Amino acid sequence: MRSISLVLLLAACGPKSVEPMVSVEPAFDRTTQPGPLESSVFALPVAVMGQLSNGLNVTLIEDHSMPMVELSLSFQVGGWSDPEGQYTLASSTYGMLTEGAGDLGAAELSTELRRLASKLSSSGSDDGGSVSLTTLSRNLAPSLDLMALTLLNPTFSEEEWEIKQRSALQSLAAVRSDASRVARRIAAHVRFADEYNGRLSTEEQINSIAVDDMRAWWSANGVAANANLYVSGDTTLDELLPMLEERFGAWEAGEGSVAAEYMLSEISETEIHFVDMPGAAQSVFRFWSPMPNPGTDTYEALRIGNQAFGGMFTARLNMNLREDKGYTYGANSWVNWDHGTARWELGTSVRTDATVASLNEILSELAAVVADERPLTDNEIERGRSNIVQGFPGRFERAGYMLSQLSSIWHYGLPSDWVDGYIARAEAVTPDQAREAFSAHIASQPFSAIIVGDWATVGEELSSLDLPIHHLDVDGNSVERETPQSVPEEAEQAPSVE
């Protein structure tokens, strides 16, 4: 057993205001901004680690403020491992773990958990999977019994799968009818085409999965070498480890699998991927472009630069589209990563008749950064940095946040000082680096613009821009669409689809 402790001193990074600094006078004056009170040291929550005999790593953050314990068993293997034609196999399998195990049917398992006032759930994504338990600390042992049962002896009942499968098929219809969800789905598809999370679930894929496939998948992938256990709450390592060993020690160690490093689709020119949603009151924008991975200096510089451009309410993007023009309820941009790639993203929903105007504003904001017409100022960059640095402690109110960060380090192979070096990395970026990185890697680069909206209304104006438009359906298939003509009465008709 070893223990790691992460301590971070924030005292050195007090308010870094670049607005005219207000002098703090003893006399009270409400016309000027008050200075800060004495700050105090923020220490990151301390994580302690242990290991079971089968190699399963256990990370615990103690928190005795409530008589509760939360556990999350996090898995490496996700939808990326799905075989051709059975996309959603991994996530379906994770979902079925808690639908009956050992001698307990799904209903009995649920009742037993509810008697203990415990919640046990399982789910999977493209990147991984998890089995999570929330329990009163006094009911930890019997709840762990049930959790272990789902891992070591899941039933994969045919009858339960039929019900879940039907529900999954219906859920596809829900995804396809919601413009925001369509935009996220299509953005993933455009990013990775037919690999990784570019592969979209369809009826065919869901129907192809049988319980035997899940059983085989679980016996290959549901092994300790693919998992890490993260725990927070009212327990100690001394209490916890023997309880875990007793229940999970016999779980097969197996061999771990690691996701490949996937490649993003190339973007040679800024292009629109349009999905028609007739009658939509807004157009949903989801833009992205590739950027350097976490762990690089450029990533850090871009993180700060983006904060100034679109990462805060008061950043340029939202101040323009929302607070000046009133085109949207909100617009922002952020940096994101997954297995082997990172990207810059921008998202907003704009009034349908302001679709092209909004796109033009975004294009001009990006161009202004590049052209030295309106480069990101030192002031904006310092505000962006300060927002990140001073907002850091507030993220740690729940122990689960720290655990999710530790899980990401493991899951995505992030630098080991991802959390404890967070402030230092943000502080190390100079305004010039942030400005230049944002201009060179984001603002001057072509991007991919996914727009979901009402083609009959926006098509003509959008087509007049000098940007290529690819039409896709809600499943990412290419379709042909004619440019609508400006006859207002036709605005409510669906455009022709080949």
Add this chain to the structure above:
Amino acid sequence: MKALSTVALAASLFSVAAQAQDLSIEHTQYQLENGLTVILAEDHDLPLVQVNVWYHVGSKDEPQGRSGFAHLFEHLMFQGSENQPGEYFDRLQEVGARVNGTTNSDRTNYFEGLGREQLPLALWLESDRMGWLLGVLDQSKIDNQREVVRNERRQRYEIPPYGEVWPDLMAEVFPEGHPYHHPTIGSHEDLEAASLEDVHEWFGTWYGPNNASLVVAGDFDEAEARELIENYFGPIARGPDPELTTAETVVHESETVVRRVEEGVPYDKVWIAWPSAALFAEGDAELDIVSDVLTGGRSSRLTSALVYEQQIAKSVEVYQYSRYLSGVYMIEATAAEGHSTDELVAAIDDVLAGLSESGPTEDELAIAVANIEASFYGGMNTLAAKADRLNTYLFTAGTPDYLQQDLDRYLAVTQEGVQAAAASLNEGRVIFHVTPEATESTTEETD
């Protein structure tokens, strides 16, 4: 979070109601001369503070023709004030604060979570907009935020499938003239009608310190906080004592059925709604238990009957949505492919009849209470949640010191009480069916 202490938790589930409990959020409460209620809750776990201000006004208080105004006004509270005329977010984002405001039918709240050293900044800004707002508000800000709110309406209600069912359903449950008849987001037409004059009147009527309450939670020194609060909020003039909006209890004599064919929705879905007990009123806790007995888990009555045994529903959800003036008891069910919402209603009625004839079993009641008790701990793990809960209790129960009583309500529920609550779910209800408009079918029939 140490201030929330628990003692003597029940050793065995089924004796949970018999155990002595002590569940509280430590705090002190006092009032400024101008009527502002202040609640201080120290918690030194992390060097953070949370400032949470409630104005006791919401969409229930809007005059005819101004639906959505309480919320639009909330947006205007972020447009600066006389001593800080820029965006309200400006100085706060610079110090990494988490800032927002929300409006519902009953109240409008504003909150900042930030480092302990920035408490004066949050108090300065909150007090400045409480006392010195109007001088910087002009027509262009109203025009801009009106557009922003109309976009919020589109994004939250018009784009998501079924998004407009909720406001339409509430308009059926609460008759014309009832404060809950119209939705908090308002109509485009009413939002367009809002004027600068309305803004002045709303502020003058409802935003006085005597109609507000301030919670500060977290890592601060009480004496220091008291002095800052007195300095910043003390000089604000008391406002008029606003007349509280009241409402008659709504009773539907018979069933109202609405059937709607809608474009762009994925499945047949039905909502069944009853006017019900207000928050913390008699019967409120019992209805929460009814919900747990019906859909708390995989083997709960309604879930097991509709989703698993008969397999006529994809999902079913039940909840008691209780507010200040009234609750709404709601059942939402999505039909499985090939089944109609009328089948769902018939099956739901069978289950409800069973529960109102013989009540829940002892086991069902104990399980429900145990799970609700556990949810009390889970829902208190941030300063923001604690601060808002103190204000909820103050506003609704008249005292912030209500956590234990809140839990006690559930511990005191009897099988007979749950049976009576189930029996109250009678014909006096609204049933709202939504069917997708038949277009080109992309999925095969699976009859």
